[in-house]
Amino acid sequence: MVAFTRIDEEPIYIRSKIYEPDHLVVLEPTLIGAIDVTEGLKPGGWIIINSDKKAADFSQFKGFKVATIDATSIAVKYRLGSSAAPIVNTAILGALSKITGFVGLDAVRDAVREIAPVKKDENVKASEEAYEIAEAEQEQP
Amino acid sequence: MSDEIKWTKESDMPLMAMSLGRMTVNKTGSWRNLRPIIDKEKCIKCGICWKFCPDVSIEIDEEDYPVVVLDFCKGCGICVVECPKDAIKMVKED
C-alpha cells in the first residue's frame, strides 16, 4: 500500500498521486527488494526506513540520504497495536520530523494527541522517543 | 363534512400532494343497488349493525335506534347478515 502527503504553506490544489516524491518513508522494510521503492524519488531525497539496521546497511540507495528508525521496537514497547502487527506510524512521524525538520516536535505531539484514537500518551511517547534517537545519516556515496 | 375543493390554477394548490379535505365529499350512497331497511319493531338496539359497518354509515339516534346514512351506505349488506333479530332487510333501490 502506498500513501501520499503534500506539505506546503500555500493551499494545495493537486489531488493526484505523487509520482516524483521529494522524500520517502518505508514503514515495511520487507518491501525493499521486493519492489523498487525509490521509483521516481528525487535525487538527494531522504529515505526514512523502519528498520533495526543502520542507515549504512542500505548501501543500495545511492544518490539518496538514508535514515533508519526502529519504529517497530518503539511501537511494541508502548504496546501500540500488537507484537504481530505493531502500529508504527506515530514513531515514524517523530523520526520524520527530526530528520527533515518540516515540523517541530511540539506540533507532532499536538497532532498525535489529537488524532490517536486510543493510548494517546503512549503514542506521544513513541513519537518523542523516535524523535530523540533518530539520527540523520550522511548521503550514500 | 368537507366541501369539494376546486382549483383553477397551479398557484391555488399546495406545494405537494397534501390533502386539504375529507372524503365525505364522496357520496358513496350512489354505489348502492340494495338499500337496508331497519324494522324498529324487531330492533333490540344492540348496536351490532353499527359496529360492523365498514363505511361508518349507521348512526345511532337519540332513542338508540340505528339509522342508515343513505348518503354513504354502499349497500354491502353486512348489517343484514349480522343482525341477530333479522330486523334489517335489503330492498331494491328505486
Add this chain to the structure above:
Amino acid sequence: MQKVIMGNHALSWGALLSRAEVIAAYPITPQTEVVELLSNMCADGDLDAQFIKVESEHSAMAASMGASAAGARTFTATSAQGLALMHEVLHWATGARLPIVMGNINRAMAPPWTIWTEQTDSISERDTGWLQIYTSSIQEILDSVIQAYKVAEQVYLPVMVVLDSFVLSHTNENCDIPDQKKVDAYLPKFNNEYKLDVNKPAAYGGLTGPDWYYELRYKIQKDTERSLDLFVETGKEFGEVFGREYGLVETYKMDDADTVLVTSASIASTARPVIDAMREEGHKVGLVRVRVFRPFPSDLMRKLLAGRKKVLVVDRNISFGMSGAFYEETKAALYNVKSSPPMWGYIAGLGGRDVPTNVVRDMIDQTLSEDHPEGDIIWIGVKK
C-alpha cells in the same frame, strides 16, 4: 478552529454544525467514516440526534423521509451501489418535497467490484430532482453541507453533497471548523410548514390524476430553478459570515481566456496549477469548475463560454451511448447560442484512474492542437 480532517469527517462535521436531528445510514466503503464519526458524536452527546442504524441504503433514505416528513432536520450519506439502491426513494424524497441533505461519495459502479472514484453513481441520479453540489476540497465539503440545508429548506427539495472517493473522502486536510454560534445564526432552526402534524391531519402523496400531477411537477421545476439564485445568495452570505464565498461555478483566470477547461470536483482542483503553468508559457487558458450540477447553471455557462475560441470538458463519468454528463449539459446549454465555441469532450479517471497534472495538460494540449473535435468522446489514456 483549525483541524486536520478527512473528507468524510468534513461531512460529519457539516451535519453536526447544522444540528441534524435525525441521521439514518448504512455503511458502505468509502463512506463508513462519515457514519462512524456521527455515531460517536451522538454517543458522546456532542450531537443531539436520533441515529437510526438501518438495514440497507433503501431504508436509510426511507427512514430519512419519515424523519424529514415529521419535521426533523435529517442527514444521511452513501456511495455508488448504495445510492443506486436508493433510486426509487430518491424520487420519493423529491416528490414529497423533503429537504434532506445527503453526502454521496463518488465511487464507480460494479461489476467488476471497485471502490475507487467515478461520478457515474450520482450522475445516474441527476433526473431524480435532487440538487447536486460537487465539491473539490475538504473545507468545501463541510461548508457545502451547511449551505445545502439553507437552500433545501427554502425550496423544500433534497440536496446531495458529492465528493470523490478516497481522493477527497480519505484525504486529510487543514479545515476551518466554523463556530457553532455563527452557524446557528446562518442556519436557524427549521420549521417545516408542511410537516406531519396531529393538529392538522393530512394525507401526503395520495393518488393524483393527470389533472394535477402535471402542476406538481411544474412546481418542482420552478423551485429547482429558484434554487439557482438561492445557491448564489447563500454562498455569498456564507462568504460574509465565514470568509469563504461559494457560487454555482468557480472560475479561474477566465478574464481573457480563449480556451476554457470545464470540469468538476477534484480534477478541477488539480487543473489549477496546470492553468498557472500554461499561463506562464503564454497560453490564454481558463478554468470553470461546475460546482452546482443540479440545477445546471445553463445561463451562467452561456455567459462564461459563449464567444470563447475553444472549450474542453473533462468528465469522470460516462453516460454509455452518449458521452460524459458535464460535456452533454454544457453543450446543450450552448446550443442555439450564436457564438457557441467548438467543444471537446474528454473521459478521464474512470474507476479511480489517476488524473495527475500531466494528463490534464495533455487534454488541453490536444484541444489547442486541433481545429475541431473528432466525435463526442475523446478517451484519454486507454491502453491500446
Add this chain to the structure above:
Amino acid sequence: MKYTIPEQEIMCSGHKACQGCGAALAMRYALKELGPRTMMTFPACCWSVIDGPFPYSSVGVPLFHTAFETAAVVASGIRAGLDARGEEDVNVVAWAGDGGTFDIGIQALSGTTERNDNIIYVCYDNEAYMNTGVQRSSSTPWGAVTTTTPPRHFKKERKKDMMAILAAHSIPYTASASVAYPEDFIKKVKYAKSIKGTKFLHIFASCPPGWRSAPELSVELARLAVQTHVFPLYEIHEGRYYKMSMNPKKKDIREYLKPQGRFRHLTEEQVAHMEKMYDEKYEWLLDLAERSKPYFEAKKEK
C-alpha cells in the same frame, strides 16, 4: 346504548373501499382505539386507494404514503423525527397489506423490528395482491385461486407464518386479530399502544372481490376463519410466550371454504389435506400456549 367498542370515529365515510371491505373495517376499529394523536404510513396497498385521491383523505390522522417496501422504516423515521421534536406520545403506525408485509416489505420490517423501534405495525391481510387485481402473495393460503394461480394450477405453497417470523425478532408483542371480533381487536390495539418497542398486529381482513364471496358475508367469513381454526386468534409476548385469545370448538372447514369462489375448485381430498394442515398448526399453537401458561400466571400475580 352500551357501546362494546369506542364510540369515536376517526375514519370518515366516503372512502373508496369496495362493498364489504374488511380492510376498511380494520382501519375503523384501529383508529377508534388509537385516537387522533396518531400518524400513519401506507405503502402501496388497497388503502393507498381507499383513503381517497389528492386532495382528500379518510383516515383523519396524518398519513404519509410511501413506497411499497418502506412502510415500517418510514414509520421508524417518523418516530425518530417526533422524538427529536419531543412529541413522544404520538402513536406511529405502519399500515400495510400482506404483499407489503410478507413479501416486498419484509426486509425493512425486519430492520425496524430488530431495532425494536417504537411503532405499531399493522398488517391487514386479505391474502393476495388485491389492489392490482388479485395476484398470489406469500400470504395466499394453500389451495386458493388467484389471477396468477388459476384453478388448474392453484396455489400449492402454504401461507407464510408471519407471526412466527416476527416473534423470532423477540419483540414485545405480536398478535393476530380479526374484523369479526372487534372487542378482541381493540383490546389488542390498546395493549400495543400501552407498551414501547415494535408491536405487530396481524389482522385478518376479508376481501369480497378477491375471495369471490358475497360482500354481506365479510364479517361472517372472518368469523368462520377463526371458528374453523384457519386463522386462530392469539398473542405472542416477548417473542416466546403464546396465549390463545379464544379457543372455539372447531367448525367444519367446509363452512368457511364453500362461500368463497377462490376455493370452489378443491376436491374433497384436497379439502381434507388442507384441513389437516390447519389442524396440525392449531395443535402446535395450543401446545405452545399450554407451555406458556406459567409465564402469564406469574405476570398476573404481579
